């Protein structure tokens with residue numbers, strides 16, 4: 001089945017009792033048994049719920065995996081993956097990791113004796129030099145947030161494989177429409193479904209996808225044992241959202257490519273970070289491993305006045321100032337004063353997070369209106 005057919009049909013079938021074409025919201029905590037142990041596969045909703053089952057199967061199909069495992073948030077999914085480890089184990093990842101993941105690693109799991117090493121994952125030799133006999137995982141995001149670096153998934157897979165480590169790919173920014181990491185060597189794909197997969201900024205949820213039976217069994221065990229499971233209403237919303245994933249992503253990519261070109265030629269803009277631009281350092285790898293280049297753009301303003309960035313932010317009207325990304329509506333963010341404000345300026349700037357860096361989550365509105373909105377805000381500086 002092709003992707004556009006899968007998003008509509010995978011994992012779902014008409015409801016067996018009524019024929020309802022849309023998977024019902026099974027708003028129930030428990031299920032009646034005919035006799036002890038004689039049930040229909042459902043005993044208690046932390047363990048199994050039919051709405052969640054449909055969503056898990058749909059996501060597994062989209063990522064070309066065998067098992068989808070959903071969680072109450074992207075962070076609960078990250079938490080479950082780290083719980084595969086034990087004290088003394090090591091994880092290699094990147095400095096420009098999603099802030100919440102970095103916080104969970106360094107402020108929660110480090111205290112349990114798990115060691116986290118951060119390096120530049122785009123420097124293959126550097127990654128190899130960080131491998132030790134205790135390395136159990138390489139943790140990749142690509143494109144990264146907010147500097148939109150591209151990490152070579154296949155190269156990371158081969159390093160992980162020779163080290164006997166698992167490769168985890170957080171596929172939140174790309175979605176399976178753009179890349180399917182399990183096909184090129186990843187062991188675990190992670191999603192914040194809150195973003196493009198849900199796509200409508202109305203739900204918080206996470207997921208893991210794998211294609212290895214023992215790994216699936218352990219993660220399903222952790223999902224039930226630790227209990228960070230989503231409710232059926234939220235599963236329904238994500239099921240509904242992914243039915244339009246392919247056409248939303250197509251438009252996100254189209255709009256972002258046009259806006260990136262527009263920004264590149266704008267006299268007030270210093271640098272545009274978008275993997276779809278030929279001058280982006282990761283452009284060639286992105287072309288190989290992605291179908292298109294996504295809906296996220298970062299750019300910096302000429303000069304280094306934070307006030308200019310703040311003026312820009314208070315003069316956009318269609319781009320709303322907010323955290324998060326991946327919804328149908330356009331959002332704008334300023335990492336230095338928002339998501340990354342807790343990191344000292346000198347540290348921030350080491351990873352390219354300057355005071356005038358602005359991040360756009362380009363929505364699916366009409367491109368002419370988006371361009372005009374950005375142009376007007378730049379004129380206000």
Ligand SMILES: *Cc1c(COP(=O)(O)O)cnc(C)c1O
Nearest residue numbers: 073074075098170172192194205
């Ligand atoms: C948002 C996000 C997360 C965390 O997901 P939540 O649903 O907010 O818990 C993890 N990784 C990336 C790349 C994200 O953007």
